[in-house]
Amino acid sequence: MSMISVDVGGEESHSYAVGTTVGDVVLNVHGRKHGAVAALVDGVERDFSHVLEADCSVEPIDGASEAGLYILRHSCAHLLAQAVTELHPNARPTIGPPIEHGFYYDFHMDPIGDEELRAIQKRMKALVKQNLVIEREEHGNDTLREMFGGNPFKLEIMDDKIGHDVGSSAYRQGDFVDLCRGPHVPSTAHLRWFRLTSTSQAYWRADSSRESLVRIYGMCYPTKEALQERVRQLEEAAKRDHKKIGKEMELYMIDELIGRGLPVWLPNGEILKSEIERFAIETEEAYGYVRVTTPVLAKQQLFEASGHLPHYADSMYPPMEMDDGTYYLKAMNCPMHHLIYRNKKRSYRDLPMRIAEYGTVYRNELSGTLAGLLRVRMLSMNDAHIYCTLEQVAQEFADNIRMVQDYYAAFGFENYHFQLSLWDPEAPDKYIDQPENWAATENHLRQILDGLGVPYVETVGEAAFYGPKVDIQFTTLLGREESMSTIQLDFAAKERFTLTYKDETGAENGEVFVIHRAPLSTHERFVAFLTEHWAGSFPTWLSPVQVQVITISEKHKQHAARVAEALEQAGVRVRVDDSDSTIGKKIRLHRTLRPAYMVIIGDEESANGTVSIRGRNNNQRNGVVLDEFVAEIFAEITNRSTELEIVPPE
RNA sequence: GCCACUGUAGCUUAGCUGGUAGAGCACUUGAUUCGUAAUCAAGAGGCCGGGAGUUCAAAUCUCCCCAGUGGCUCCA
Numbered sequence: 001m002s003m004i005s006v007d008v009g010g011e012e013s014h015s016y017a018v019g020t021t022v023g024d025v026v027l028n029v030h031g032r033k034h035g036a037v038a039a040l041v042d043g044v045e046r047d048f049s050h051v052l053e054a055d056c057s058v059e060p061i062d063g064a065s066e067a068g069l070y071i072l073r074h075s076c077a078h079l080l081a082q083a084v085t086e087l088h089p090n091a092r093p094t095i096g097p098p099i100e101h102g103f104y105y106d107f108h109m110d111p112i113g114d115e116e117l118r119a120i121q122k123r124m125k126a127l128v129k130q131n132l133v134i135e136r137e138e139h140g141n142d143t144l145r146e147m148f149g150g151n152p153f154k155l156e157i158m159d160d161k162i163g164h165d166v167g168s169s170a171y172r173q174g175d176f177v178d179l180c181r182g183p184h185v186p187s188t189a190h191l192r193w194f195r196l197t198s199t200s201q202a203y204w205r206a207d208s209s210r211e212s213l214v215r216i217y218g219m220c221y222p223t224k225e226a227l228q229e230r231v232r233q234l235e236e237a238a239k240r241d242h243k244k245i246g247k248e249m250e251l252y253m254i255d256e257l258i259g260r261g262l263p264v265w266l267p268n269g270e271i272l273k274s275e276i277e278r279f280a281i282e283t284e285e286a287y288g289y290v291r292v293t294t295p296v297l298a299k300q301q302l303f304e305a306s307g308h309l310p311h312y313a314d315s316m317y318p319p320m321e322m323d324d325g326t327y328y329l330k331a332m333n334c335p336m337h338h339l340i341y342r343n344k345k346r347s348y349r350d351l352p353m354r355i356a357e358y359g360t361v362y363r364n365e366l367s368g369t370l371a372g373l374l375r376v377r378m379l380s381m382n383d384a385h386i387y388c389t390l391e392q393v394a395q396e397f398a399d400n401i402r403m404v405q406d407y408y409a410a411f412g413f414e415n416y417h418f419q420l421s422l423w424d425p426e427a428p429d430k431y432i433d434q435p436e437n438w439a440a441t442e443n444h445l446r447q448i449l450d451g452l453g454v455p456y457v458e459t460v461g462e463a464a465f466y467g468p469k470v471d472i473q474f475t476t477l478l479g480r481e482e483s484m485s486t487i488q489l490d491f492a493a494k495e496r497f498t499l500t501y502k503d504e505t506g507a508e509n510g511e512v513f514v515i516h517r518a519p520l521s522t523h524e525r526f527v528a529f530l531t532e533h534w535a536g537s538f539p540t541w542l543s544p545v546q547v548q549v550i551t552i553s554e555k556h557k558q559h560a561a562r563v564a565e566a567l568e569q570a571g572v573r574v575r576v577d578d579s580d581s582t583i584g585k586k587i588r589l590h591r592t593l594r595p596a597y598m599v600i601i602g603d604e605e606s607a608n609g610t611v612s613i614r615g616r617n618n619n620q621r622n623g624v625v626l627d628e629f630v631a632e633i634f635a636e637i638t639n640r641s642t643e644l645e646i647v648p649p650e
Numbered sequence: 651g652c653c654a655c656u657g658u659a660g661c662u663u664a665g666c667u668g669g670u671a672g673a674g675c676a677c678u679u680g681a682u683u684c685g686u687a688a689u690c691a692a693g694a695g696g697c698c699g700g701g702a703g704u705u706c707a708a709a710u711c712u713c714c715c716c717a718g719u720g721g722c723u724c725c726a
Contacts, residue, residue: 208651369723580682582684
């Protein structure tokens with residue numbers, strides 16, 4: 001019998017008979033509890049069933065590794081498809097990729113509900129118990145077309161791949177077979193720790209003009225512990241949900257009578273919003289911005305000039321007919337700012353000109369996308385437009401990127417990344433069709449980002465219709481990526497609005513570039529993130545209630561009033577609860593409103609002129625002299641500190 | 651806009667296969683004056699999201715709207 005030498009890592013080589021499988025080697029080297037789902041053979045991912053014919057290296061892929069999870073989840077998607085096709089013989093599987101935390105699979109079938117979802121999960125569990133072997137089969141194109149002849153979606157996938165590196169393999173488990181490149185776990189018993197989570201409608205090829213499909217999502221992990229940990233994470237995330245906390249803290253409300261996506265800022269939320277605005281005004285003054293106010297609606301002609309009609313028409317509220325023409329609610333402030341720029345002759349000495357506005361714009365977002373404060377139809381923004389020469393663009397971009405970084409540091413955000421959003425030449429109708437301008441400005445932004453040394457990803461098809469942009473992306477608690485801040489370069493406005501300036505030579509120069517920027521996102525989205533990030537326990541300077549004074553009994557009303565008075569004089573937002581319920585009950589009650597500090601006033605404090613402070617961390621600091629507390633909280637607020645130091649953690 | 655699910659007092663919710671609403675918190679009143687996540691008692695509060703239908707009878711079944719949630723698409 002001829003032998004081969006297999007490099008098994010750790011500078012060890014073993015000899016095996018030709019025909020030994022990957023699985024045999026892994027079992028032999030790493031034992032029964034190897035935890036691997038497949039292996040790298042000479043660096044290529046292979047199934048355990050892969051037969052070794054020559055000298056090679058074999059490195060197991062652990063189920064918990066990134067590659068291993070991918071395989072595990074991919075296999076779990078197949079398991080789902082097997083269960084679905086067994087229960088619904090008319091269902092046609094389309095594609096089913098692994099995703100973060102799990103997988104999904106899209107089926108062409110009648111829509112299903114929760115009950116059906118549970119039935120499918122039950123069937124999957126049963127298939128796991130049967131421990132079906134998952135086998136790889138190699139077939140020619142003709143055979144494959146015959147095997148999947150009843151599934152037009154699989155045929156379409158094959159059509160696309162013919163002439164390329166066709167993954168002419170299929171994987172079979174029981175009676176189910178799926179077109180797939182692999183690799184897969186060796187048997188269904190490896191797929192114990194999964195859970196189906198939800199269903200959704202999706203379109204074939206993400207194209208809303210194509211077939212509507214049923215998407216089933218699931219999560220899948222290598223161990224019970226990992227699955228439970230994920231479930232726990234999701235529960236934790238739900239506790240931080242801004243919709244829940246926003247209600248508890250009375251930050252905002254949405255009323256059917258006002259309309260969907262039109263949040264009302266309640267007094268507590270308004271405090272948050274105005275603190276953010278105050279911070280932005282201070283910052284922008286330092287950066288040389290001027291401030292304006294423009295109307296919320298304007299004539300159709302303005303939005304035609306700007307190009308919002310037709311490029312952006314779907315996102316605008318429908319027109320209003322007035323006696324002197326057709327009006328639209330503004331979806332953006334820029335056209336009005338352009339008119340301000342054009343309102344008088346500008347000189348090169350005026351540039352860069354930075355026009356800022358606290359404006360509300362109105363966008364007709366699709367009803368199905370609206371979500372609390374995260375996606376709304378009334379957008380309050382700290383918006384601004386910078387008018388400058390091409391040479392000045394780099395500096396202005398750099399300043400704005402720094403501004404964003406400084407803001408985020410001040411609000412305690414760390415988890416974000418930069419994205420260079422490019423146009424999609426394949427979809428020129430979505431954009432102003434000037435390929436040479438796109439190429440030039442995209443390159444310019446690339447150089448600016450590279451020059452700043454800011455890491456970023458490039459995404460095609462995410463540009464504004466008038467130019468490329470730098471977006472700052474966040475991931476929500478539930479894992480969805482959203483744009484927060486945006487800095488956009490506009491090369492189209494100068495022509496559409498004939499924006500010019502008198503340059504050093506005295507000539508009328510039409511090369512005015514516009515930068516659109518909203519470093520603080522919209523107030524709605526920003527507050528949503530802020531709330532989720534801090535779980536409602538905001539830094540003191542942002543807290544709607546900075547100090548909640550609580551008396552122990554009626555006897556302490558007087559000292560409580562003195563304490564409140566002293567805090568108010570220092571500009572601290574303070575409330576007093578001197579009702580006659582018990583101390584425990586009051587603490588419990590005020591916890592949902594999440595004051596930065598609770599101050600307890602009893603006999604001791606009244607007698608000594610002190611306060612006892614309870615922090616958000618539920619730690620306590622007793623017997624603090626009133627003036628000392630006032631000075632400390634004053635400093636914490638004026639420094640806009642995110643370190644909560646008055647009551648240190650234990 | 652599309653798919654699924656959900657919608658009972660201010661909040662959280664019970665209500666099985668149809669017989670016309672139950673609780674806790676909050677609120678009001680009274681008692682209690684209290685030391686760190688619920689003091690006791692009483693009271694008030696709901697045409698069960700809206701409309702139509704089936705039925706002797708609908709919170710419960712059917713249909714149509716409206717709204718919320720999770721996705722798809724889109725986007726700050």
